Amino acid sequence: xxxxxxxxxxxxxxxxxxxxxxxxxxxxxxxxxxxxxxxxxxxxxxxxxxxxxxxxxxxxxxxxxxxxxxxxxxxxxxxxxxxxxxxxxxxxxxxxxxxxxxxxxxxxxxxxxxxxxxxxxxxxxxxxxxxxxxxxxxxxxxxxxxxxxxxxxxxxxxxxxxxxxxxxxxxxxxxxxxxxxxxxxxxxxxxxxxxxxxxxxxxxxxxxxxxxxxxxxxxxxxxxxxxxxxxxxxxxxxxxxxxxxxxxxxxxxxxxxxxxxxxxxxxxxxxxxxxxxxxxxxxxxxx
Amino acid sequence: xxxxxxxxxxxxxxxxxxxxxxxxxxxxxxxxxxxxxxxxxxxxxxxxxxxxxxxxxxxxxxxxxxxxxxxxxxxxxxxxxxxxxxxxxxxxxxxxxxxxxxxxxxxxxxxxxxxxxxxxxxxxxxxxxxxxxxxxxxxxxxxxxxxxxxxxxxxxxxxxxxxxxxxxxxxxxxxxxxxxxxxxxxxxxxxxxxxxxxxxxxxxxxxxxxxxxxxxxxxxxxxxxxxxxxxxxxxxxxxxxxxxxxxxxxxxxxxxxxxxxxxxxxxxxxxxxxxxxxxxxxxxxxxxxxxxxxxxxxxxxxxxxxxxxxxxxxxxxxxxxxxxxxxxxxxxxxxxxxxxxxxxxxxxxxxxxxxxxxxxxxxxxxxxxxxxxxxxxxxxxxxxxxxxxxxxxxxxxxxxxxxxxxxxxxxxxxxxxxxxxxxxxxxxxxxxxxxxxxxxxxxxxxxxxxxxxxxxxxxxxxxxxxxxxxxxxxxxxxxxxxxxxxxxxxxxxxxxxxxxxxxxxxxxxxxxxxxxxxxxxxxxxxxxxxxxxxxxxxxxxxxxxxxxxxxxxxxxxxxxxxxxxxxxxxxxxxxxxxxxxxxxxxxxxxxxxxxxxxxxxxx
Numbered sequence: 001x002x003x004x005x006x007x008x009x010x011x012x013x014x015x016x017x018x019x020x021x022x023x024x025x026x027x028x029x030x031x032x033x034x035x036x037x038x039x040x041x042x043x044x045x046x047x048x049x050x051x052x053x054x055x056x057x058x059x060x061x062x063x064x065x066x067x068x069x070x071x072x073x074x075x076x077x078x079x080x081x082x083x084x085x086x087x088x089x090x091x092x093x094x095x096x097x098x099x100x101x102x103x104x105x106x107x108x109x110x111x112x113x114x115x116x117x118x119x120x121x122x123x124x125x126x127x128x129x130x131x132x133x134x135x136x137x138x139x140x141x142x143x144x145x146x147x148x149x150x151x152x153x154x155x156x157x158x159x160x161x162x163x164x165x166x167x168x169x170x171x172x173x174x175x176x177x178x179x180x181x182x183x184x185x186x187x188x189x190x191x192x193x194x195x196x197x198x199x200x201x202x203x204x205x206x207x208x209x210x211x212x213x214x215x216x217x218x219x220x221x222x223x224x225x226x227x228x229x230x231x232x233x234x235x236x237x238x239x240x241x242x243x244x245x246x247x248x249x250x251x252x253x254x255x256x257x258x259x260x261x262x263x264x265x266x267x268x269x270x271x272x273x274x275x276x277x278x279x280x281x282x283x284x285x286x287x
Numbered sequence: 288x289x290x291x292x293x294x295x296x297x298x299x300x301x302x303x304x305x306x307x308x309x310x311x312x313x314x315x316x317x318x319x320x321x322x323x324x325x326x327x328x329x330x331x332x333x334x335x336x337x338x339x340x341x342x343x344x345x346x347x348x349x350x351x352x353x354x355x356x357x358x359x360x361x362x363x364x365x366x367x368x369x370x371x372x373x374x375x376x377x378x379x380x381x382x383x384x385x386x387x388x389x390x391x392x393x394x395x396x397x398x399x400x401x402x403x404x405x406x407x408x409x410x411x412x413x414x415x416x417x418x419x420x421x422x423x424x425x426x427x428x429x430x431x432x433x434x435x436x437x438x439x440x441x442x443x444x445x446x447x448x449x450x451x452x453x454x455x456x457x458x459x460x461x462x463x464x465x466x467x468x469x470x471x472x473x474x475x476x477x478x479x480x481x482x483x484x485x486x487x488x489x490x491x492x493x494x495x496x497x498x499x500x501x502x503x504x505x506x507x508x509x510x511x512x513x514x515x516x517x518x519x520x521x522x523x524x525x526x527x528x529x530x531x532x533x534x535x536x537x538x539x540x541x542x543x544x545x546x547x548x549x550x551x552x553x554x555x556x557x558x559x560x561x562x563x564x565x566x567x568x569x570x571x572x573x574x575x576x577x578x579x580x581x582x583x584x585x586x587x588x589x590x591x592x593x594x595x596x597x598x599x600x601x602x603x604x605x606x607x608x609x610x611x612x613x614x615x616x617x618x619x620x621x622x623x624x625x626x627x628x629x630x631x632x633x634x635x636x637x638x639x640x641x642x643x644x645x646x647x648x649x650x651x652x653x654x655x656x657x658x659x660x661x662x663x664x665x666x667x668x669x670x671x672x673x674x675x676x677x678x679x680x681x682x683x684x685x686x687x688x689x690x691x692x693x694x695x696x697x698x699x700x701x702x703x704x705x706x707x708x709x710x711x712x713x714x715x716x717x718x719x720x721x722x723x724x725x726x727x728x729x730x731x732x733x734x735x736x737x738x739x740x741x742x743x744x745x746x747x748x749x750x751x752x753x754x755x756x757x758x759x760x761x762x763x764x765x766x767x768x769x770x771x772x773x774x775x776x777x778x779x780x781x782x783x784x785x786x787x788x789x790x791x792x793x794x795x796x797x798x799x800x801x802x803x804x805x806x807x808x809x810x811x812x813x814x815x816x817x818x819x820x821x822x823x824x825x826x827x828x829x830x831x832x833x834x835x836x837x838x839x840x841x842x843x844x845x846x847x848x849x850x851x852x853x854x855x856x857x858x859x860x861x862x863x864x865x866x867x868x869x870x871x872x873x874x875x876x877x878x879x880x881x882x883x884x885x886x887x888x889x890x
Contacts (some may be wrong), residue, residue, distance in 0.1 A: 020398035026727070027731030027738075028733050028735070029727045029732045029735050030727075030737070037735075037740070038740070038743050039749065040562055040741070041739065042743060042749045043752060043753070044750055046752045089743060093737060093741065093744075096733060096736050096737050096740065100730070100733040103733075193399050200762075201761075203757060203760065203761055204756070204758055204759035206753060206757040206758055206760065208758075209757070209762060210761060210765070213761075213762065214765070226769050226773065227769070228768050228772065230771050248811075248867070262815070284662050
């Protein structure tokens with residue numbers, strides 16, 4: 001349990017930073033030649049320590065996103081003295097052990113890099129933030145930073161969107177720093193909707209510089225700092241039948257599933273569509 | 288046989304008195320101000336010569352149905368039904384009739400300044416027309432669109448307004464529907480008393496009279512009975528005021544004495560029997576199956592303070608029973624007043640005429656009584672419910688719950704369909720790099736992860752954390768990125784590119800944009816094309832769009848060179864949308880012509 005925040009007046013730039021670290025082992029081994037997990041960790045630890053140095057009342061909480069579980073590995077406000085970020089290492093090791101033990105035996109042949117449980121760690125981060133909100137009127141301003149590299153897990157789409165909307169409601173920006181090969185559509189949308197910053201660094205060995213320049217800024221300072229904006233967010237939809245990205249299509253009026261061709265029945269919700277050919281001209285709408 | 292510009296239209300038609308009637312064949316002749324129908328058989332009595340002034344509207348069957356009918360309706364309810372041999376004939380007559388009606392009805396209708404006479408294609412009520420005209424007058428953008436498309440003949444009136452129903456309704460509901468409710472304060476029984484003389488003045492306004500009649504049915508009944516037979520209105524109210532005065536003095540004995548003398552006064556002083564009956568009826572309607580727990584707080588019988596907390600001035604000596612009817616209970620009065628206020632205004636009659644107010648109230652009360660009396664079904668239902676609730680539970684057989692079974696679909700189906708969806712989205716956003724395959728087993732992957740962690744644990748963080756050249760490059764890159772964004776997207780996030788354009792260009796662009804939106808909306812909604820009507824509509828829309836297309840190109844070229852890039856960025860999506868529409872149209876036409884090669888009669 002974190003000790004109660006002292007009743008000094010909190011200045012504008014006190015922040016609570018929730019960092020979600022992607023610990024998907026498949027992803028890290030696939031990216032090994034370019035960037036190793038240890039280098040990544042050293043950049044991130046230096047960054048976390050520098051956040052704690054910016055203001056005495058800053059708090060940092062780190063969550064690890066595995067492929068079978070998520071867990072807290074570091075909380076700077078636990079214990080009587082603010083801890084250094086290195087103390088997360090033993091916990092991280094424990095977490096990796098735990099995660100491994102949860103994975104299934106028969107998964108020996110790798111078939112592509114799986115996705116990590118981003119929705120789980122987002123939810124845990126939001127729960128922690130809610131607890132902080134309810135701890136009293138004096139609390140630091142929370143934000144979430146996702147250091148993510150694994151590809152987006154399609155099964156988590158709905159859960160991630162729910163967490164994004166709940167973050168939007170509580171006005172918690174979600175920053176994303178994508179260290180993988182490809183852009184992440186989920187995180188692009190997350191940052192866009194919640195007002196955070198989305199960045200895909202060009203040079204991974206300068207990660208610390210990216211983190212310190214862009215993601216160390218607190219929410220108050222963001223009002224007068226200019227941070228990188230993505231050129232555009234890919235909001236295009238894909239049709240559910242052929243999985244092609246389309247600009248124009250047919251939409252089921254019940255569940256809003258998208259199809260590129262006229263269908264008799266919606267494959268998602270099962271509602272039947274009306275006839276296309278009728279005598280009444282006004283009824284020939286796109287369904 | 289006649290084209291639209293001509294003044295006279297002559298067609299063969301049959302006149303029918305109803306839709307089923309085979310009809311009398313003849314010739315229908317339409318001129319600007321009247322139509323005449325002459326049957327082929329000269330001896331037939333069916334001859335008509337009607338001016339368009341008396342015709343208020345026209346209805347017609349849709350193209351493609353069994354009969355080509357045109358129904359001209361009059362104000363008083365009469366109508367003339369004509370059946371034509373084919374639809375083109377009927378349509379010619381229909382258009383002529385529409386313009387003739389519009390012309391003849393124009394005199395009685397206010398026309399907006401731009402002479403936008405809406406072409407009546409359907410039966411419209413006057414209220415609807417008014418709403419539309421008002422909406423057009425208020426919103427000048429809408430008026431421009433309307434003028435451009437409806438008057439220009441590209442869209443019909445019905446189509447234009449079909450997508451704007453919400454706007455019309457909003458307008459309509461903006462009219463205040465609230466009415467002023469009854470006042471909550473009870474009519475003060477403290478009249479204005481002159482200190483010097485013995486006169487007491489009461490003020491009665493129609494509003495107060497309404498409340499009195501609503502609260503005290505006996506007074507209302509008395510009014511209906513006495514006025515104007517036995518006394519005038521003024522006398523009636525004088526007596527009533529006297530009764531109120533007596534009550535206010537709380538002198539029950541004096542009240543009884545006066546009542547004994549004056550019969551009419553007695554009516555006001557006694558208890559209100561009608562109220563008692565109403566209360567009794569209400570009590571009977573209370574649902575006995577309602578489970579209300581009573582607790583100490585509900586025990587008001589034994590409170591030291593009587594009358595629900597209101598202190599009583601006079602002592603509680605028991606008066607003679609003959610005086611009982613003249614005692615008035617404040618709590619009863621308060622309850623009755625509250626019930627009346629909550630009920631609100633039941634009648635709509637103007638308050639000036641007291642008699643009509645009284646009668647109207649009496650009527651509503653009678654109607655309620657009659658309704659209650661005839662509500663046998665309700666009673667039966669209540670009895671049934673009572674019997675059901677008082678059943679002894681453990682003697683009953685288990686009853687099936689009266690609910691429909693849930694049908695929860697397997698969520699996996701939904702998610703699985705999302706799966707490939709998300710994969711393909713990713714595939715599109717990959718900038719040239721393919722997904723890395725991980726050919727390492729899970730255990731090995733975890734091993735290497737843990738190795739990395741222990742590496743740091745033993746070696747510590749790398750020193751220096753970051754190479755200075757790399758850091759410099761990163762900073763430069765970021766700065767450039769941010770400044771180029773600023774250049775493209777504007778200094779101030781709230782400022783838009785449009786503001787930096789000259790005014791004329793901006794207006795034109797906005798106008799084109801809204802017209803394109805409207806046209807595209809109607810264009811896409813008419814696909815898939817199943818009837819001829821839709822085909823003509825799509826063609827008209829496509830022609831209109833192809834007129835706008837070159838205008839957009841012109842704008843792009845006419846702008847100054849430093850703004851040209853931004854304008855082309857703005858215009859680009861418009862052109863793309865139009866291109867997509869044209870492509871779709873052409874493909875469809877091609878398909879259609881390929882198909883009609885097989886079938887000679889089109890579709």
